[in-house]
Structure formats: C-alpha cells, structure tokens
Amino acid sequence: MILRSGRLDKEMTDEAAEFTSSLEADKEIFYADIKCNYAHTLMLKEEKIIDEDIADNILHALLKLKEEGYSVLNFDPSVEDIHMAIENYVTDIVGPNAGFMHTAKSRNDQVATDIRLVTREKIKDIQNDILDFMDELVDMASNYKESVFIGFTHLQHAQPITIAHHLMAHVQALKRDYERLSDTYKRVNLNPLGSAAMTTTSFPINRELTTKLLGFDGYLENSMDGVASRDFAIEAIFDLSSLCTNLSKICEELILWSTYEFGVIQMDDAYCSTSSIMPQKKNPDVAEVARSKATRVNGELVTVLTMLKALPYTYNRDLQEITPHLWYSFEQSKAVLSIVSKMLLSVKFNEDRCLELAGKNFATATDLADIMVRERKIPFRTAHKIVGRVVNEATAQKMEATDVTSGFVDDIAEELGFDKLNLPENLVKNALNPLENVKMRQVPGGPAPEMVTLAMDNIKKFIKEERSN
Known part of the structure; x- marks a missing residue:
C-alpha cells in the first residue's frame, strides 16, 4: 500500500x-x-x-x-x-x-544482497556436512586397507584394489565438491548493496562500510550487474548438482553390492524394507529413493538456466522466481547428503566375498604382462598378446589364475611364435595373487596400503585446515 x-x-x-x-x-x-x-x-x-x-x-x-x-x-x-x-x-x-x-537503497539491490548473505551461510553449512562425511569415511576406510576387493571398468572385473582404496575414491570426489563450493563462495561473497535500482545513487554513500559491516570480501563494481547478476545461483546449484551426482553413484553401488549376485555388503536394516508379499526380501529402498531424489537438483539447475537465458539487463521480476529453486537445491542436497552418509557408514563389508571376487576372472593378468616387460624386456603389446592367450587357454581348461605356472606361460608363448620367457615361479605366483598384486602398486594414488595411508593422511590434514579457517 x-x-x-x-x-x-x-x-x-x-x-x-x-x-x-x-x-x-x-x-x-x-x-x-x-x-x-x-x-x-x-x-x-x-x-x-x-x-x-x-x-x-x-x-x-x-x-x-x-x-x-x-x-x-x-x-x-x-x-x-x-x-x-x-x-x-x-x-x-x-x-x-x-x-x-x-x-539511497532499492529493493533491487536489497534482495540481491539478502540472497547472497543467505547463500553464503548455506554453502558453509553444507560444506561442514561434507567435511564430516569425508572425515568419517576416511575412518571407515582405515579398517580396510588390506582388505582386497575387485575394481571395475565397464562394470566388468578389472584389477584388484582394496575396500579402503575404493572408499577413498569417493572421499576424493567429495573433496572436489567441497572445493567447488569454496570457489563459488568467492563470487557469492560480493556486495551488491549500493547499486540501488540499477544506477547507484546521488547520495554520498559509503559502500566500503556496508561491505565491511556485512562481512563481504568486496563490492560489485557495476551497478547494473549488481542488481541483475544471479550467475552465483547457477554456480551454487551446479555445485550441488555435482555433489548429488556423486552421492547418487554411491547409492548405485550400494544397491548393486547388496544383491545376492555381488554379495559384497550387508546393508543395515534401518535403511531397508521388505516386500509386502515376499517375506525373504530385503530391499535397499532408502538408497533407491536417495538415488532418485538426487536428480531433483539437476532439474533445478536447468530451470534456473532457462529463466536467466533471455533476460535483458537489469532487474526483471523473473529473478524473484529463481530464489525458491536455489533454496530447494540446498534443502534437497543437504537431505540426500545426510541420509547417504549415514547409510554408507553403516554398511558391513563381506571381506571374504571381496577377496573371492578379486581372485576371479584373471583380474591380476595385467601384472603378469608387466612382469614380462620388466624381466624380459619385451614390448608391452607382445606381453599383452601372450597373457591374453594365457587367459583364454586357462579359462577353457577351467583353471584359476593361481593355477597358472611359468611353464604354462612358456607353452603359450611358444605356440604364438615367441621364445620361452622362463619367468621365476615366485614372480608369476605373486603377480597373480590379488593381495600381493595390490601391495606392488606403491605409486602415489595407488591401492597399496602405504599409498592409501598417505592419501588418508593428506585428507585428514585438509579437513583439519578447512575446519580451522
């Protein structure tokens, strides 16, 4: 009125x-x-x-x-x-x-300021949740540094890893989500106040003072941009969409791993349900719902991008409609993060089954080829060909990887027209043994227990530094 x-x-x-x-x-x-x-x-x-x-x-x-x-x-x-x-x-x-x-103030610069003030609080809030999840996930992984598991590519058996190495992969993804939000924060934490309706004001206002009072890092230096810019909202929602995508991947793995066919984990009953007609069922319902809800933020991102794509400078009332999508994105992301973190941290791994899978399907074959290259100085492609035929023949004879001997390898090499390799038997056995295979990968970033411990220490240091800032 x-x-x-x-x-x-x-x-x-x-x-x-x-x-x-x-x-x-x-x-x-x-x-x-x-x-x-x-x-x-x-x-x-x-x-x-x-x-x-x-x-x-x-x-x-x-x-x-x-x-x-x-x-x-x-x-x-x-x-x-x-x-x-x-x-x-x-x-x-x-x-x-x-x-x-x-x-000397308009609702235009006022609302732009308000949204930035709240957005920066919400960023810090969800960042704290991410750090908590990372911290607890590292602690969980520390119990599995020598628990051999199988790594997948194309969802096919690839190479042996450890359960710890796999969990730490998710920690690294969460770290990047955290860092993306930190980078976005720098562009959120700029002060539009003083832009007024779109051209500042003839009053001698002090923008440095309001910037200091409101805790901004600086002020926006173009008044038109000050009232109209909402790209910080796009950026924040994208960061949340990335976070939810990574959380959805965790849900997908939990669903797969809890199946009878994989048998890798036991889901906590608190995050499962049973069937209304099949009493034997234990369904990973929470993971399925979380996987679905995580996609909502993708929709919010597309909605906001579409709202902004054809707006002329400066303020248009359309901008008002962006804000609910921004708040909803934070709300959904925080809810999904909370339930997925609790659910994953409650999981029990079947270590015997993990070890069994690591020893199946010749997942250790790459190291047998590497030994040929190291010990006999033959090109990797030649070694690849020999080992590929070793796998074919062994599979046809229903042999396990641990049944393969140096003599068996030599027979295959000769069949292919190559000289005998005469590899020491212990090297062949170690290469094809999942645990020894993992221990040999002592390259930073690798699954060897020492390298995983190094990665854990680095993450713990990162978390401590971020919490102290």
Whole structure:
C-alpha cells in the first residue's frame, strides 16, 4: 500500500497479489534482510545522510524485530514481499520516518544482497556436512586397507584394489565438491548493496562500510550487474548438482553390492524394507529413493538456466522466481547428503566375498604382462598378446589364475611364435595373487596400503585446515 498509493490508483486484486508474492521463499531471507537494513541505516547515519536520532530509532526497531522473529510480521494481500513487511513493522514503531531507511537503497539491490548473505551461510553449512562425511569415511576406510576387493571398468572385473582404496575414491570426489563450493563462495561473497535500482545513487554513500559491516570480501563494481547478476545461483546449484551426482553413484553401488549376485555388503536394516508379499526380501529402498531424489537438483539447475537465458539487463521480476529453486537445491542436497552418509557408514563389508571376487576372472593378468616387460624386456603389446592367450587357454581348461605356472606361460608363448620367457615361479605366483598384486602398486594414488595411508593422511590434514579457517 505504501508503494502503490503514489503512482497507481488501484490496488492489485488478491489473486494477482498472491500470484506475484514471494513471501513463502522470503522466509529464508528474513534475518538477512534485517541485517542488510541495519548495515545500510548505520552507514546512512555514519555518513550523516539521515538524522542521527531517526537512524537510531530505525536501528532499535530492527533489533527489536530480530529478537521477536518472523511470526510478528503482519501479512495481508497488499504486502508483496518480506522487504515491505519489515518496512511496515518499522513504520508501526517509528512512524513515517521509517521511510528514511530506504534512502539511497532499492529493493533491487536489497534482495540481491539478502540472497547472497543467505547463500553464503548455506554453502558453509553444507560444506561442514561434507567435511564430516569425508572425515568419517576416511575412518571407515582405515579398517580396510588390506582388505582386497575387485575394481571395475565397464562394470566388468578389472584389477584388484582394496575396500579402503575404493572408499577413498569417493572421499576424493567429495573433496572436489567441497572445493567447488569454496570457489563459488568467492563470487557469492560480493556486495551488491549500493547499486540501488540499477544506477547507484546521488547520495554520498559509503559502500566500503556496508561491505565491511556485512562481512563481504568486496563490492560489485557495476551497478547494473549488481542488481541483475544471479550467475552465483547457477554456480551454487551446479555445485550441488555435482555433489548429488556423486552421492547418487554411491547409492548405485550400494544397491548393486547388496544383491545376492555381488554379495559384497550387508546393508543395515534401518535403511531397508521388505516386500509386502515376499517375506525373504530385503530391499535397499532408502538408497533407491536417495538415488532418485538426487536428480531433483539437476532439474533445478536447468530451470534456473532457462529463466536467466533471455533476460535483458537489469532487474526483471523473473529473478524473484529463481530464489525458491536455489533454496530447494540446498534443502534437497543437504537431505540426500545426510541420509547417504549415514547409510554408507553403516554398511558391513563381506571381506571374504571381496577377496573371492578379486581372485576371479584373471583380474591380476595385467601384472603378469608387466612382469614380462620388466624381466624380459619385451614390448608391452607382445606381453599383452601372450597373457591374453594365457587367459583364454586357462579359462577353457577351467583353471584359476593361481593355477597358472611359468611353464604354462612358456607353452603359450611358444605356440604364438615367441621364445620361452622362463619367468621365476615366485614372480608369476605373486603377480597373480590379488593381495600381493595390490601391495606392488606403491605409486602415489595407488591401492597399496602405504599409498592409501598417505592419501588418508593428506585428507585428514585438509579437513583439519578447512575446519580451522
């Protein structure tokens, strides 16, 4: 009503007011809006742009509202958003002088500031959750550094690893998700306040002061960009989409590994259900639902990109519709992260089954070829050909990898037209033994227990440093 009484002769219909209202999503920015108004009013006072007593009355009313909370605000169909609701509250206490709070400020730069204030808090919040998950996952992995497992490519048996090495792969992915959010934070934490509607103001405001008061790293240096830029929202939602994609991959593995065919893990009953008709069933329902819910953030990203793709500079009311998608992305990501972390950390690995899989299907064959290259200086492609035929013949004879001998290898080499290799029997046996195979991979980033321990130490150091910042 305050705004419309000047330029417009008619009030919006209740339907139109409700349709354009942003109040539901504005709940998230309630405290940020108070903080923004407070910093701006304090700056106006310090720069002597408004009377000191008037400023003090406004500041007192804002502090009172902060203590009383969102529920004391009065909402009716004429209140378009949280900014008007707060201004009405201050007006009820201070009187018409509350209007001085809006000097040299627009709702355009105000809402842009509020959203950035809340977004940076939400980034830090979910980053703390990521660090907690990483920390606990490293602890879990430390129990499995010598527990041999099979690694997959194309979901086919590839090469032996350890359970710890596999878990640490997820830790590294989470670390990148954390770092992406940190990088985004730098672009979120810039101050639009002072841009006003789109061209700043003729009042001698102090943007450095409001930037300091609000804890921003700097201010946006173009007022048009200041009110219109929402690429930080795109970036944040993309980061969350990446996080949820990685969490979905964890769910997929848990679902596969818990099947009878894999038999690699035992899911905690707390995250499973049974069938309404088949009493023997133990279904990984929570992992399935989490896998599905993780995709929602992808939809939010596409929605926001589509909203922004054809907007001219500067402010358009379309921007209001972006904010709910941003908040929802954080809400869903945080929920999926919470349930997936608890679910994975509760899993029990069947170490005997993991070892059995690691010894099947000649997953150790690559090292037999490597030994030929090292010991007999033959080209890797030649060794690859010999070992490929070894696998074919051994499989046809229903032999296991541990049944292969140096003599068997020599017979195959001669059949292919190569000289005998005369490899020491112990080297052949060690190469084809899953545990020894893993221990030989003492390259940084590899699955050897010493290398996994090094990676764990580095992650623990990273987590400690981030928590201290």
